[in-house]
Amino acid sequence: MMSAPAQHDRYRKLVEISNIINSTLEIDALLDLAIETVSSTLDAEGCSLVLRQPGTDDLYFRSAAGAAREEIKKIRLKLGDGVAGLVALEGKPLLITDAQSDTRVRHDISRRVGMPVRSILCTPLSVEGKVVGSIEVINPRSKPNFDDEDMQFLSAVSDSVAIAVRNARLFTQVSSEKETLSRVLGLQPTIIGNSEPMKTIFTMVNKIMRTDVTILITGETGTGKGLIARFIHENSQRRHQLLVEVNCAAIPDTLIESELFGHEKGSFTGASYQRKGKFELADNGTLCLDEIGELSPRAQAKLLRAIEEQRFERIGSNTTLSTDVRVLATTNRDLAQSVKEGQFRNDLYYRLNQIEVHIPPLRERREDILLLVEHYIEEFNGQFEKNVVALSVPAKNFLLDYDWPGNVRELKNMIKRAVLLCDEEEIRCEHFPLLVQPGQERAAIAGAQEFPNLGELERMHIIAALQRAEGVKKKAADLLGISRSTLDRKIEAHKIAL
Ligand SMILES: Nc1ncnc2c1ncn2[C@@H]1O[C@H](COP(=O)(O)OP(=O)(O)OP(=O)(O)O)[C@@H](O)[C@H]1O
Ligand SMILES: [Mg+2]
Incomplete structure (x- = not known):
């Protein structure tokens, strides 16, 4: 009979295992961990887990612990073969106490x-009446044989592991269906562009998307940095996991570290509960850090370590957590310049910039303009049930000549608005916002006021920038070439309602 503390310890292990199992869909790590825990709890010389290849009679070793783990993983079995195969076939646990003379044991494997x-103890992995494999432990170190209590423990672990295996298989199935569906439905990000710079970008992205290198995506606002980041993630091995995005410019300095690395309850005022950071959430997936140039020096230092060592601590905790995260970063700043000016860490810059994908502004690749216009006319025709088929010649010329300070985002919004406003088959200049139309800007303002003074012009211009930046102040400030705080002051002075 087992002592009460020992039993308690086993129960605790069991709870630990089921907690782990319920919190992750990463079957590899999970099975390894379950096997290690079983092997140490039962003090076994060896422990292994076989799974049935769905739809066949083949079993393969999915995980093993003990001195022979690597050798064991090379072995293939058939259903009914050896102890593990027999248990997987019959779905009943098996305890063998005199293994040497037992003919069910594959002695050739133990020799190999x-x-x-x-002594061997083996329990089936079954869920909803289906056996998916078995777990086997070999030779307890501290006693001659395994016993009934060991069997109870292993059976309980097996039940949890079986559910995890089923969940992981369902997950894989769902993910691959999602992938097929998103291909069919075109949910995969579509990147339009036929200009030389875009072709170069496609070639480059194709080469690097399946690797884990850190990529710095640069370009003005609205050029498609976020789109490229999503495309890279959706085409990487990490596509079944999350793409977690953090906009470093949108989070105050004081909170960014907690946002990235998480915090423990009570670690600072306002931290009333424990919170996981984006690094933890992006584990096994991709973390995209937008506007990386805005990070404070302190956050830069922590980020560098997290990227280099793939380790970090939550704020207020001494426990080091490790992650497996692929980092993408975007910026519309000239980071090299920020490095020169001492605002951005040199080492972090070189770490992020293993590969740089630079997207030129739309005005430097005008060949893409009409392709994008066509693409978006089609998209918004569908969305708004319109039937726009063409552009008037002046409208086309206007789009081709326009400067596009807001790049593709601005073009997309302009086409969206035009399609919505257009009741005929042809988009004309009048469907574009008044403020962007050359020569009409002044007329529009003059219509409201005989001769606008500078203050009034400034007010109009700020409103236009805010509209173009879709209300994102940082972007509006960039468009206007002023700082965010100057913009705030001007918004207040001009009494602009947001
Ligand atoms: N080449 C492209 N083809 C199709 N759509 C594009 C392209 N480039 C950008 N877009 C679209 O334009 C919009 C803006 O793109 P995105 O958000 O990726 O820009 P960004 O560079 O990340 O901007 P910001 O610096 O403001 O974050 C999105 O709706 C995106 O889908
Ligand atoms: Mg972006």
């Missing part, structure tokens, strides 16, 4: 892995 067997 150099582990003479004395």
Whole structure:
């Protein structure tokens, strides 16, 4: 009979295992962990887990612990073969106490892995009446044989592991269906562009998207940095996991570290509960850090370590957590310049900039303009049930000549508005916003006021910038070439309602 503390300890292990299982869909890590825990709790010389290849009679070793783990993983079994195969076939646990003379044992395998067997305990992995495999432990170190209590423990672990295996298989199935669906439905990000710079970008992205290198995506606002980041993630091995985005410019300095790395309850005023950071959320997936140039020096230092070592601590905790995160970063600043000016860490810059994808502004690749216009006319025709088929010649010329300070985002919004406003088959200049139309800007303002003074012009211009930046002040400030705080002051002075 087992002592009460020992039983308690086993129960705790069991809870630990089921917690782990319920919190992750990463089957590899999970099975390894379950096997390690079983092997140490039952003090076994060896422990292994076989799974049935769905739809076949083949079993393969998915995970093993003990001295022979690597050798064991190379072995293939058939259903009914050896102890593990027999249990997987019959779905009943098996306890063998005199393994040496038992004919069900595959002695050739124990010879091959150099582990003479004395005692074997094996339980099936079954869920909803289906056996998906089995877990086997070999030779307890501190006693001659495994016993009934060991069997109870292993059976309980098996039940949890079986559910995890089923969940992971369902997940894989759902993910691959999602992938097929998103291809069919065109949810995969579509990147339009036929200009030379875009072709170069496509070639480059194709080469690097499946690797884990850190990529710095640069370009003005609205050029498609976020789009490229999503495209890279959706085409990487990490596509079944999350793409977590953090906009470094939108989060105050004081909170950015907690946003990235998480915090423990009570670690600072306002931290009333424990919170996971984006690094933790993006584990096994991709973390996209937008506007990386805005990070404070302190956050830069922490970020560098997290990227280099793939380790970090939550704020207020001494426990180091490790992650497996692929980092993408975007910026519309000239980071090299920020490095020169001492605002951005040199080492972090070189770490992020393993590869740079630079997207030129739309005005430097005018060949893409009409392609994008066509693409968006089609999209918004569908969305708004319109039937726009063409552009008037002046409208086309206007789009081709326009400066596009807001790049593709601005073009997209302009076409969206035009399609909405257009009741005929042809988009004309009048469907574009008044403020962007050359020569009409002054007329529009003059219509409201005989001769606008500078203050009034400034007010109009700020409103136009805010509209173009879709209300994002940082972007509006960039468009206007002023700082965010100057913009705030001007918004207040001009009494602009947001
Ligand atoms: N080449 C492209 N083809 C199709 N759509 C594009 C392209 N480039 C950008 N877009 C669209 O333009 C909009 C703006 O793109 P995105 O958000 O990726 O820009 P960004 O560079 O990340 O901007 P910001 O610096 O403001 O974050 C999105 O709706 C995106 O889908
Ligand atoms: Mg972006």
